């Protein structure tokens with residue numbers, strides 16, 4: 523096995539582009555949220571996704587205490603919001619920069635996000651510095667699914683369908 527330094531691993535991971543979401547929580551353990559790219563779909567039955575959260579994150583106590591999260595998928599216009607939720611800014615200041623509602627769990631739902639997955643945390647696996655959260659989706663919200671904010675090469679980018687008025691409904695039916 524090669525001895526792989528964390529920096530070498532990060533340099534290689536910087537080549538793996540990923541969509542950016544804001545993961546939020548609220549409840550007895552407080553309101554919190556952070557920008558996240560380490561998210562993926564696990565299974566559609568039961569609808570489950572996973573989120574990797576650094577245990578050093580300011581959002582960690584809230585997320586694991588409340589046991590609920592909402593994964594708010596971001597569009598291109600949310601880059602400034604993603605920077606705010608990317609660290610060092612107090613939670614109140616992060617949330618003051620956008621409009622929020624709730625679905626079933628009480629975790630904040632971004633009003634104009636591309637999609638929102640409202641989840642209860644079903645199980646947690648500790649791996650190194652992070653916890654992997656397996657999240658059961660209990661409610662959904664979809665709005666204009668026209669573009670995504672992407673993080674690639676340590677910078678923000680956009681990918682999307684901007685020229686077709688029916689793109690949202692086409693995507694909903696799996697057509698491309």
Ligand SMILES: NC(=O)C1=CN([C@@H]2O[C@H](COP(=O)(O)OP(=O)(O)OC[C@H]3O[C@@H](n4cnc5c(N)ncnc54)[C@H](O)[C@@H]3O)[C@@H](O)[C@H]2O)C=CC1
Pocket residue numbers: 531532533535536559560574575576651673676677
């Ligand atoms: N999965 C995570 O926890 C991620 C954390 N970040 C945070 O944002 C900072 C800036 O990131 P970049 O500008 O992309 O430069 P970077 O060189 O720190 O990271 C490059 C890539 O490595 C991965 N990565 C970074 N930190 C990681 C961590 N602690 N655990 C697992 N994977 C990690 C991500 O895929 C990231 O895009 C990072 O230092 C980190 O604090 C960013 C992306 C993912």
Ligand SMILES: Cc1cc2nc3c(=O)[nH]c(=O)nc-3n(C[C@H](O)[C@H](O)[C@H](O)COP(=O)(O)O)c2cc1C
Pocket residue numbers: 542556557558559560561574575576578579580581604607608609610611673
């Ligand atoms: C584009 C981007 C993606 C990130 N992805 C994750 C992630 O998947 N998991 C994670 O724990 N932190 C991720 N972070 C870092 C957190 O957003 C945040 O910076 C970290 O939790 C520390 O912030 P704090 O000041 O709230 O403690 C990401 C940051 C950026 C800018």
